[in-house]
Amino acid sequence: MIEVDSLAAIRSGNRILDAVTLTVAEGTVTTLVGPSGGGKSTLLRCLNGLETFAEGRVTIAGHKLVAGEHLPRALERVRRDVGMVFQGFNLFPHLSAIDNVTLAPRIVRGVPAPEARRRGLGLLERVGLSRFAEARPATLSGGQQQRVAIARSLAMEPRVMLFDEPTSALDPQMSAEVLDVIVELARGGQTMVVVTHDHGFARRAATQVVELVAGRVHRAGPAAEILGGAGH
Amino acid sequence: MTPARQRERGCRPLWLLAAVWLLAAVPVDGLAAELDEVLARGELVWAADQEGGGPHVYVDPEHPTRLIGFEVELAEMLAAELGVKARFQQGQWDRLPLLLGRAADCVINGFESTPERARDWHCSRPYFAYSLQLVARRDSSLDSLDALAKEGPRGPWRVGVLTGSAAEIEMRRRTDLQVEVVGFDGTVDCLEQVRGRVLDAVLMDDCIASFNADRFGELRGVGRPFAGGTYTILTAPETPRLSAAIDDALGRLITDGRLKALYDRWDLAGRQQMLLLRDAAEVPPARRGSLADLIRGALPLLLRSAGMTILLSVASFPLAILIGLSVAVGRLHGPAWLRPFLAGYVELLRGTPLMLQLYALFFLLPKVGLALPAIVAAILGLAMNYSAYESEIYRAGLKAVPAGQFEAALALGMTKWQSLRHVLVPQAVRIVMPPVTSDFIALFKDTSVCSAITVIELTKRYSVLALSTGRIAELAIVTALLYLAMSWPLSLLSRWFERRLERRSERDPG
Numbered sequence: 107m108i109e110v111d112s113l114a115a116i117r118s119g120n121r122i123l124d125a126v127t128l129t130v131a132e133g134t135v136t137t138l139v140g141p142s143g144g145g146k147s148t149l150l151r152c153l154n155g156l157e158t159f160a161e162g163r164v165t166i167a168g169h170k171l172v173a174g175e176h177l178p179r180a181l182e183r184v185r186r187d188v189g190m191v192f193q194g195f196n197l198f199p200h201l202s203a204i205d206n207v208t209l210a211p212r213i214v215r216g217v218p219a220p221e222a223r224r225r226g227l228g229l230l231e232r233v234g235l236s237r238f239a240e241a242r243p244a245t246l247s248g249g250q251q252q253r254v255a256i257a258r259s260l261a262m263e264p265r266v267m268l269f270d271e272p273t274s275a276l277d278p279q280m281s282a283e284v285l286d287v288i289v290e291l292a293r294g295g296q297t298m299v300v301v302t303h304d305h306g307f308a309r310r311a312a313t314q315v316v317e318l319v320a321g322r323v324h325r326a327g328p329a330a331e332i333l334g335g336a337g338h
Numbered sequence: 339m340t341p342a343r344q345r346e347r348g349c350r351p352l353w354l355l356a357a358v359w360l361l362a363a364v365p366v367d368g369l370a371a372e373l374d375e376v377l378a379r380g381e382l383v384w385a386a387d388q389e390g391g392g393p394h395v396y397v398d399p400e401h402p403t404r405l406i407g408f409e410v411e412l413a414e415m416l417a418a419e420l421g422v423k424a425r426f427q428q429g430q431w432d433r434l435p436l437l438l439g440r441a442a443d444c445v446i447n448g449f450e451s452t453p454e455r456a457r458d459w460h461c462s463r464p465y466f467a468y469s470l471q472l473v474a475r476r477d478s479s480l481d482s483l484d485a486l487a488k489e490g491p492r493g494p495w496r497v498g499v500l501t502g503s504a505a506e507i508e509m510r511r512r513t514d515l516q517v518e519v520v521g522f523d524g525t526v527d528c529l530e531q532v533r534g535r536v537l538d539a540v541l542m543d544d545c546i547a548s549f550n551a552d553r554f555g556e557l558r559g560v561g562r563p564f565a566g567g568t569y570t571i572l573t574a575p576e577t578p579r580l581s582a583a584i585d586d587a588l589g590r591l592i593t594d595g596r597l598k599a600l601y602d603r604w605d606l607a608g609r610q611q612m613l614l615l616r617d618a619a620e621v622p623p624a625r626r627g628s629l630a631d632l633i634r635g636a637l638p639l640l641l642r643s644a645g646m647t648i649l650l651s652v653a654s655f656p657l658a659i660l661i662g663l664s665v666a667v668g669r670l671h672g673p674a675w676l677r678p679f680l681a682g683y684v685e686l687l688r689g690t691p692l693m694l695q696l697y698a699l700f701f702l703l704p705k706v707g708l709a710l711p712a713i714v715a716a717i718l719g720l721a722m723n724y725s726a727y728e729s730e731i732y733r734a735g736l737k738a739v740p741a742g743q744f745e746a747a748l749a750l751g752m753t754k755w756q757s758l759r760h761v762l763v764p765q766a767v768r769i770v771m772p773p774v775t776s777d778f779i780a781l782f783k784d785t786s787v788c789s790a791i792t793v794i795e796l797t798k799r800y801s802v803l804a805l806s807t808g809r810i811a812e813l814a815i816v817t818a819l820l821y822l823a824m825s826w827p828l829s830l831l832s833r834w835f836e837r838r839l840e841r842r843s844e845r846d847p848g
Contacts, residue, residue, distance in 0.1 A: 155747070178754065185750065192749075196743060208754060214752055259749075
């Protein structure tokens with residue numbers, strides 16, 4: 107589903123990613139771990155073209171991304187198949203929860219409004235928020251907002267989901283709500299790449315753990331092998 | 339202190355004389371300069387509008403720093419009769435009398451004798467006789483005054499007049515004519531507009547028409563001059579002795595033929611002129627009407643002009659927002675080659691006065707064959723001027739939307755323009771609502787500048803009415819109340835719009 111081959115990214119003269127190669131099989135969960143500044147988020151953002159890279163190749167959900175500037179058309183095609191959930195949620199504050207979820211299907215995929223709404227309500231149900239369909243993001247808790255953001259991303263029926271530290275801005279209680287949703291998705295066979303500091307989650311859900319240190323793949327393998335048996 | 343003493347000692351006889359005069363008549367309010375002060379200062383300050391043009395007072399085309407005109411020479415002759423020098427004071431024509439007692443001793447600028455003026459100012463004996471002359475293009479179907487009684491090929495005839503002049507009073511009085519009267523601040527502007535086919539004709543004093551005949555070869559006088567009158571010198575009512583001295587001096591210039599010699603030099607001394615001058619008797623006194631009469635008479639006119647103020651605001655502001663938002667989006671997200679042009683557009687419109695932009699639209703475009711009606715030019719000018727400010731506000735608003743919003747929209751597969759339309763712009767609009775609302779009220783008041791291109795809105799109507807009736811304070815209060823009565827509902831309207839926008843976005847993201 108995802109092939110990353112010899113990827114290198116350079117920002118202000120520093121190689122912040124170097125010779126990164128990894129493979130993500132369909133229906134599996136890969137977690138990216140490692141110290142801050144190791145390049146986890148940059149790697150994730152290269153996968154859907156939010157950032158460019160200097161060397162190497164990415165193949166994702168059947169689309170190819172090459173080094174240098176991407177064409178807007180190509181990026182739009184990639185992003186329709188690749189969803190992303192951000193650390194800061196980035197819900198659209200001027201829209202209700204349900205409108206956040208239905209906006210992209212309607213204007214990008216051309217789904218008729220009633221159909222989009224029906225599916226959107228189903229997704230909110232799935233993340234446990236059908237009661238809050240008409241609520242504005244500002245009236246929701248952080249955990250609720252992140253779950254709406256996941257529903258918003260799922261509404262595009264992505265083949266791959268990217269999570270950029272989805273629980274780092276949340277307290278443990280709210281983290282648990284969000285992680286339960288993500289684990290549920292993983293059990294349903296959703297292919298995903300998750301940047302996280304939460305080794306507990308990695309042990310619980312990850313098929314593969316990739317540790318990035320100073321822009322390079324330090325270790326990669328099954329969770330038990332990389333993170334050890336016991337929790338911290 | 340010391341230099342003043344020395345000067346006093348140096349001209350003791352004159353100083354003593356002045357002291358005697360001062361004792362004889364202490365000025366009542368101390369504002370207006372009486373005869374003694376004029377003599378002491380050695381200067382007679384006379385006010386006129388050099389923009390009004392020849393033959394009265396105009397800039398010498400050979401020496402642009404010099405003023406010439408028959409009134410310039412008359413002022414010098416009068417000053418010489420009083421034993422002082424003449425000093426010129428510039429003012430806008432329809433506001434010249436307001437300078438009396440402050441910046442000027444007298445006004446000499448083709449002010450026609452009217453009962454209203456005689457009531458509010460001291461008017462000298464007449465110094466010049468004029469008639470009104472209709473001027474049209476040579477190729478116009480307008481061939482006589484009587485033709486004005488029937489509509490022209492494009493509806494009512496559009497006739498330009500100098501605002502506040504006898505020509506305007508005459509045209510507005512003639513309800514039997516099929517004319518639309520358009521007020522201007524200068525007679526040359528009127529002639530330009532006739533040449534540019536914006537106006538069908540202009541009614542002006544015959545001496546101005548013949549003075550400009552060579553410069554406007556495409557125009558010709560229509561019918562004979564009619565409805566004449568005389569010019570008078572205005573002085574403040576608080577300076578009776580100065581007024582009398584000027585009047586006496588003028589009498590001497592008439593009786594000993596020096597005025598006729600002056601008019602001979604300027605080719606203005608027809609027999610009719612001299613007869614009218616000799617016969618023109620005293621101006622009949624007029625009574626001051628009651629306040630109720632004044633308001634009854636003025637209110638309908640003020641209300642109609644208030645309607646124009648509203649029309650200008652509500653027509654131009656949505657246009658300003660539309661252009662401004664487009665410019666802002668173009669500068670932030672448009673192609674790189676376009677951005678310098680948009681920045682130039684904003685700097686040009688922000689860096690030059692609105693008045694100048696209106697002049698360019700109204701007076702310069704006809705020269706390249708695009709004659710806009712005044713109201714269209716006014717709406718367009720206001721919209722363009724304000725679009726520069728709106729674009730800066732929207733640019734700031736767009737930048738204030740967090741970067742994550744754009745990324746989230748893109749990550750969902752939206753194009754740049756879809757992200758702008760559905761995510762960034764709706765949020766920016768909400769952020770900038772307060773400054774945009776206050777800009778609307780600013781524009782509402784800025785509409786008064788449009789009087790420069792003949793659109794009569796509330797402020798202009800006020801100044802014309804105040805000048806012709808002399809009830810400056812009373813009408814100012816009525817006008818201010820009208821402005822408040824309009825701006826209050828306007829701010830309510832903007833607030834309602836603000837709320838509606840909030841609700842709309844809750845329901846419908848599109």
